[in-house]
Structures are given as structure tokens and as C-alpha cells.
Amino acid sequence: MQFDPQGEAPEDLSHAGSVVDKAIEYMIEQGIDPISIASALLGGSLGMLARSMDDRAVAGVLRSALASVEAGELAEMRRASEAEQAANP
Template sequence: MQHDLGDAPEDLSHAGSVVDKAIEYMLEQQIAPISAASALLGGALGLLARSMDDRSIAGILRQALHSVESGELRSLPTLPKG
């Protein structure tokens, strides 16, 4: 299955809210941010691998890398105290 990376799915906002709640819960449980992030990234990559071809996954990863290198991620709000 291949997805167009330019079109955001209708349920993206809802999915983002669910992930935010999961992050909040993990921090409340005193899970280190690096552990939470690693688990979320691993889960996300596993889900992508089951639903997309490798070329599409690489495109998503390239977009993510561009966001890191451009400093875009540094403009995100800081984590709440867990």
C-alpha cells in the first residue's frame, strides 16, 4: 500500500491527540523521555513497515530529517514536567 505524503489524512489530528496523551501518561509514569521517544519511534516504524513500501517510508524519514536539520523541531513547546 502506498500513500501520498502530501495529503494529510482526516484523522491525523485525532491520532496526534492520542499520541500526546500517551506521551503525557509515560512521563507521569516517570518513563525517561528518550525511552518514551524510542518506543514511539520503534512502534511508528513498525506500523509504517506493515502499511507502506520502503521507498515511501524513506520519504517520510527524509522529511523528518529535514525538520531536524532546519531547526523546525526546536520551535515545538517544551515537555511538561512529569
């Protein structure tokens, strides 16, 4: 697995993200509630992290995710998504 110059993201992250996006689209089409989708993905993600990292490293990943939320990154994504939906009804 090759890492980016900052040593943060594996080169196959884009591919994995695309696969997850397709899985989410499929579950939405199946009428699965968004909170159920998110909960299942989070549980699966934690399971994957637990198999590949120690608890301290997992906690670091979770702290990084929390910092992104607190910095408003999710709100920015939400606004962009809403703007896209408004532009393409």
C-alpha cells in the same frame, strides 16, 4: 481515509496526534525516561509504516522528518515549549 487538499495529511491525523499526546503524558506521569518514550514511539511508528508502505515510501517519510529537523522546526517547537513553561510556572 480523506486527505487534505495538498494530499499530505489524513483527516484523522489530529485525532491520532491527540491519542499519542495522551499516551506520552501518561508515560511521563509513570516516570518513564523521555528517551525511552521517544524510542518506543519511534519503533512503533516504524513498525506501523512498514506494515502500510514499501521501504522506499518509508525512506521518504524519514527524509521528510530529517528535513524538518535540519530546517530548525524542532528548535522552534522547543523554544515555544520553553516560553510556555516560563509563562506558566
